[in-house]
Amino acid sequence: MIPYGRHHIDESDIQAVADLLRDGFLTQGPMVGAFENAVAAYTGSKYAVAVSSATSGLHLAAAVAGAGPARALVTSPITFVASANAALYNGAAPLFVDIDPETVNLDPAKLEKLLAANSNVTAVMPVHYGGLACDMAAIRDIANRYGVSVIEDAAHALGGHYADGGVIGNGAFSDMTVFSFHPVKAIAAGEGGMIITNSEESYRRLLRLRSHGINKLDDPFIHTEDAFADGEANPWYYEMVELGYNYRITDIQSALGLSQFGKLDQFISRRRQLAKRYDAAFSDFANLRPAQPGESRDRSGLHIYVVRIDFKKIGMGRGELMRALKARNIGSQVHYIPVTSQPYYRNLGFRTADYPNAADFYDQALSIPLYVDLSDDEQTMVIEALRELVG
Template identity: 45%
Template sequence: MNEKLAINGGKKIRDTYLSYGRQCIDDNDIQEVIKVLKGDFLTTGPSVKKFEDKVASYVGAKYAVAVSNGTAALHAACFAAGIKEGDEVIVSPMTFAASSNCVLYCGGKPVFVDIDPKTYNIDVSKIEEKITKNTKAIIPVDFTGQVADLDKINEIAEKYNLTVIEDAAHALGSEYKGNKVGTLSHMTEFSFHPVKPITTAEGGMIVTNDEKLYQRLELFRTHGITRDKGLISHNEGPWYYEQIDLGYNYRITDVQCALGSSQMDKIDGFIKRRREIVGKYNIAFKELNDFITTPYEAEFSNSGWHIYVIKLNLDKLKVSRKEIFEALQAENIGVNVHYLPVYLHPYYKNLGYKRGICPEAEKLYSQIITLPLFPNMTDSDTNDVIEAVKKVIMNYRK
């Protein structure tokens, strides 16, 4: 007989709640932040450049621009790509809203292309049919940390003279055909939210190998203001600057960047631990393969595993995703769902987007649950997740 579920009055798998994601901060991180707090610069100082250089070096990019958050990074990338009113940008629907909001910020129109049902990334075979004379860019999303099929995406982009803005918010440290994500697209965006591969509390970055894009990114971050003598109309003296475009205040602080630089020293260890936990999950859940599908990874991708998403085989279960989600929460397992397809949000419906335009994404959304995954999870935490999933699934199997 199956063990009674906590949601039905049974004993919980855990006494304490385990979040689906969490930052990993140690004493060295704290000390590096304190150094900045005691120093001369709290913002727009040397710690920002140090952090940018560290990330650029790690991924192999020539240039990096750190900004206040990942959404700001995407907005800056769309600006640098010249997205304007009337332009169209190809986007995956299986992502956080920022991946397409950034297009709207610039006056453009997101055009959603359905996902590959195996990788959950944008289906490259469906991109060209959505390209028009107004298409200016593609924003592929490296969902969960698995890298999109960049060779095919870049081939399409070159054919139609499009800019590729890779949304790698999940993928710092992931690899594509043995190369670190960050040099494989015209621009690559990273996020440093607390649950991401590393954190600056809030923060984002764009990396690129293109000097002109880099200059536009830097300009956009600081109100469109510059002191660059090659860009201003004239020079009245060393104090002089000009606003030459309409930018934003998207600066990141030295306090945040001190934390980010310290976190970068540990990123390989973080990713190693994430991969270890994913390996344990994959092995443990093999016995449930009639009821759940574990993540598929394409041969060209070596994911850093920002999140771990299982797909429920609902035709083999007695209940919907909602009941399974609530049962796992009752066991003190902090599951989540990533994501509602962007165009199903009310704001996008008001823009005229209709249900049914990306059927694979909509179907997947109804089936997925994100399990806890972060580097500070212990083996005991991991085992608790495994036992809770088994307990819930076995109780709800047909």
């Protein structure tokens, strides 16, 4: 079976985890900091906070950005539900902005209209769909004018670049950026995520929220009469200063993530080669086209490769096509059912029809195999199967 996505694990990754299991901490040890330092250095940011998942990272980032009751957070309807759920976790209202149909990313012009009509927005969370960075210069400019924080959902985008050539996560256009290390992402840590920021204040609060709201670094103690004896800090003492969470990542995950991270550029290079080969192959297809522009390949993180298919013209429904591909041992997927179509969000009053570009995209989208170990011969099988089935 050729799946739509798959992680790449080699002997160096296995050895890194084995070495840790023999000699290292299992959790809350030095490997976590080493992983954070590596990602911060790569992106050119000041601080990194590793967490148990990108979902937990989005939750904490939204909290630090001020999401809460009577406030709202804006994101795209074409994303995994975790992006919008970050608002709800904090008691804030989710709002959605339709996509640009050419990039599948949040449309800055529509964002400005929404912010002009809603004074309670505390943060916007642009999603770098498929690994392609949103128009962050425009989004940052709009957010600044309306006094809104920016949190990049870069779960798809580790290793990618902005339009100006800067590394995604460098903080040039946002207050925080969140990456994912889920197995089908650019690098795998089993599970895990990381929040990147250039703000020391945000960094310190993220550290506390990650670990039960307990004081960290050199946070001052509140009850000094309990904290000190004979002029010295009591070695057992700690204080929970706010309501936090157990969102810590383990040293096991960090050892694997750090080993994988050393191969990130190699992984992106292979994904880019495969994506460009798909682009060339599909150039003469009448009823199928790449979902994102080919000129974006050199700066995208290329998490997934999505095509848009006119199912009415080919006389075949998406489910039928996916089953036909599966019969040829080819996996496929849909990224994503619009968040606004989910029952929970429908009950909140959202309708995907209010976001026509997102609705149109969902009707046509199909993710096809893209991963580091996909061979040229296997990719040819995918291309020829689509040529046969789609025409």
